[in-house]
Amino acid sequence: MRNVVDLKRNIDNTFKSEPNYKNKKAKLINLDNKRKDITKLAEQTEQLITNDNITFFKTATDEELNRIIVHLKMQLHKCTHNLIEIERQVIDFLNQIQQQSGVIEKLRQIKYLKDQFILETSTDIKQILASNNAVFFEPNPSYPLKLSLEYLQTDEEIFTTIQKIAGRKKLGNKLKQPVAEKISDEYLETQILEEVQINLEEVKNGFVAGSNNLFDFILSYNFSKTVSFDERVTIYCQMVSLYDSVFEITDQVEEKNEVEFAMIYPK
Numbered sequence: 001m002r003n004v005v006d007l008k009r010n011i012d013n014t015f016k017s018e019p020n021y022k023n024k025k026a027k028l029i030n031l032d033n034k035r036k037d038i039t040k041l042a043e044q045t046e047q048l049i050t051n052d053n054i055t056f057f058k059t060a061t062d063e064e065l066n067r068i069i070v071h072l073k074m075q076l077h078k079c080t081h082n083l084i085e086i087e088r089q090v091i092d093f094l095n096q097i098q099q100q101s102g103v104i105e106k107l108r109q110i111k112y113l114k115d116q117f118i119l120e121t122s123t124d125i126k127q128i129l130a131s132n133n134a135v136f137f138e139p140n141p142s143y144p145l146k147l148s149l150e151y152l153q154t155d156e157e158i159f160t161t162i163q164k165i166a167g168r169k170k171l172g173n174k175l176k177q178p179v180a181e182k183i184s185d186e187y188l189e190t191q192i193l194e195e196v197q198i199n200l201e202e203v204k205n206g207f208v209a210g211s212n213n214l215f216d217f218i219l220s221y222n223f224s225k226t227v228s229f230d231e232r233v234t235i236y237c238q239m240v241s242l243y244d245s246v247f248e249i250t251d252q253v254e255e256k257n258e259v260e261f262a263m264i265y266p267k
Helices: 002-017 021-052 054-059 063-115 125-131 149-154 156-169 200-209 214-220 229-242
Strands: 247-256 259-266
Touching: 002 021, 002 063, 021 063, 149 156, 200 214, 200 229, 200 259, 214 229, 214 247, 214 259, 229 247, 229 259
Parallel strands: none
Antiparallel strands: 247 259
C-alpha cells in the first residue's frame, strides 16, 4: 500500500514539476511500468492466498492467521482500486502531454516562419484568421450615449446633474500647489558639538610610572575636562576591570567620602 501511495505522489510531482515534455513523458512511462509490476505482484499474492494453498488455509485453523488473510485481502482490494485510478491518471497525463507538445511544436513552427518573414507567403494564416469568428478576435465594443441638445436644454434634472459634475471636476480652474515658507537661516547654520573623551590608556601609563595607589592617583589626576568625584570613582572601576593584569590588588580596604575602595598599586 505504501508503494502505491509513493507511486501516485511521484506521478503527480513529475507531471507538475518536470519542465521538459520529453523527460516528463519518459518518466511517466517508467512510473507506469512500475504500476504494472505492482499490479502483477498484487494479483499473484491474491491468487496465492485464494487458490494455490487453499487446502493449507482450510486445514490450518489459526484465528490469527485468518485475521491476517482477511486484512491482506482488504489491502489488496484497496491497492487494486488505487492502481486502476493511477492507470487512468497516467493515461490522462500522457494525453495532455501529447496535446500540449503538439500545440507548442506548431507555435514554434509559426514563430520560425514569422522570424524568416515568410509566414504570410508560405501559409494561409490570413484566410484562417479571417474565417475564424472567435470572440477574442473582436475589438472591445463601446456604445457612447449621445443626448440631443433639445433634451439637455428642456430637462431641468439633466441641467442640475451637469452642474454637479462640472462642480466636481472644476473645469477651467487650475489648482495651485502650496508653496512652502522660506527656511530660516538658523536651521542652515552648522552646529558642532565637541565632546572630550578620557584616554584610559594614558591614565594607566601615568599610574604605572608612579608609586601611589590607584584611587588617590585618579582623584589627583589632572584630566582635560572637569571630572566630578562620582565620575572619578567610575574611572577607578573601569581601570580595575580593564588593566587588572598590570595592577597589584591588595586586601587592604580604605574609605573616602563614604566610598570603600581596595588599595591597588602598580606591579
